[in-house]
Amino acid sequence: MSRKSRSCRGKATGRPLTEYDTIKDAEDGASYIRQKFGHAMVPYLCPQCSLWHLAPPSTERSSEPFQKFTRESRNCYGKVSGKVLKEYESEREAVEAAKYVSEKYGNQMLSYKCKDCRKWHLSPADRQTEHSSWSCLCLDQNGSPKDCYQSQKDAELRAEILFEETRRKLNVYRCPKIRTIWHLTKKDPKDYVGRKSLKCCNKQGNFRMEYDCGEDAMLHAIEITKRYGKEVFPFECSECLKWHVG
Known part of the structure; x- marks a missing residue:
């Protein structure tokens, strides 16, 4: 599909250039011109309008389709x-x-x-693995947003790819804020046991374990579930503003 550009003009002729939405459309246009008029043309992606135009192969901009913006x-x-x-x-x-x-x-x-x-x-x-479009506002240790994955399988696949690239093992865990998405972490669930809270107690009157972030709480929840067979989840306490598991 082609049409006359509203913004781009030929430097020599001053006429509006023909624009194409995709490289395939541009290549079809170049093939048509070659067959009908005998002129060789090469497609290039315009850095101004981000659409495709045609130019003779001898011109600078057509020598490499992406040299203008890559x-x-x-x-x-x-x-x-x-x-x-x-x-x-x-x-x-x-x-x-x-x-x-x-x-x-x-x-x-x-x-x-x-x-x-x-x-x-x-x-x-x-x-590449499919990322979730959800944003849970979880941050990594550098303060950057964590990658979100739509399923545990996607997260595990990404962990395998990264292990092949870096030889560094990553663990998969469910997001403590939105339980339908998953994250990766360098931390080991066995290393996180939390500390006793000085404010918050459970229903039995015992002090709860507290964690500074949801990731640490979720990792300990995973370890508790594996060890005792009882599924628990982290939650953010509105009183002490720390994370607990329950």
């Missing part, structure tokens, strides 16, 4: 290759780049937003 990241490196990652300003640019790589080289790629640099990168499809 650049190397200053901070992010591939966990497996160790090489500098390519970064993209918008999701649309990253998605189109993934399509281009998949169609040209046969490598299935997916786009994702990096939580470190806030830019977009590409990753092999077999190393």
Whole structure:
């Protein structure tokens, strides 16, 4: 599908450029022009409108479809290759780049937003897992939002992928705030036993164990469930503002 652009014009002619929504549409347009007029054209993704145009292969902008908006990241490196990652300003640019790589080289790629640099990168499809769209406001030790997974299976799959990349074991646990999503942690459930509260008691009059964060409380709840076969969950106390298990 093609149409005249409202914002982009040819530098030589000054006429509105033809724009395409996808690289496939642009390649079909280039093929049509080649067959009808005998002119070779190459698609490129416009950095201004984020849509596809055509240009002769001899022009600078058509020599590489992504050279105008693709650049190397200053901070992010591939966990497996160790090489500098390519970064993209918008999701649309990253998605189109993934399509281009998949169609040209046969490598299935997916786009994702990096939580470190806030830019977009590409990753092999077999190393990506589905994240949940829910936000539980849980933070990691660096103060960044934790990744959320829609199921325990997705979280475990992600843990396996990261173990292959870093050889670091991660544990899976249910979010203490929203029990329909899951997180990963470096912590071991066996290491968290909490401390006795000086304010809050249970129904039997015994002081409860308290935890500074929901993650620690959930990890101890997992260990209690495994050890005693009794399922317990963490909750945030409105009186002491700490976390308990019950």
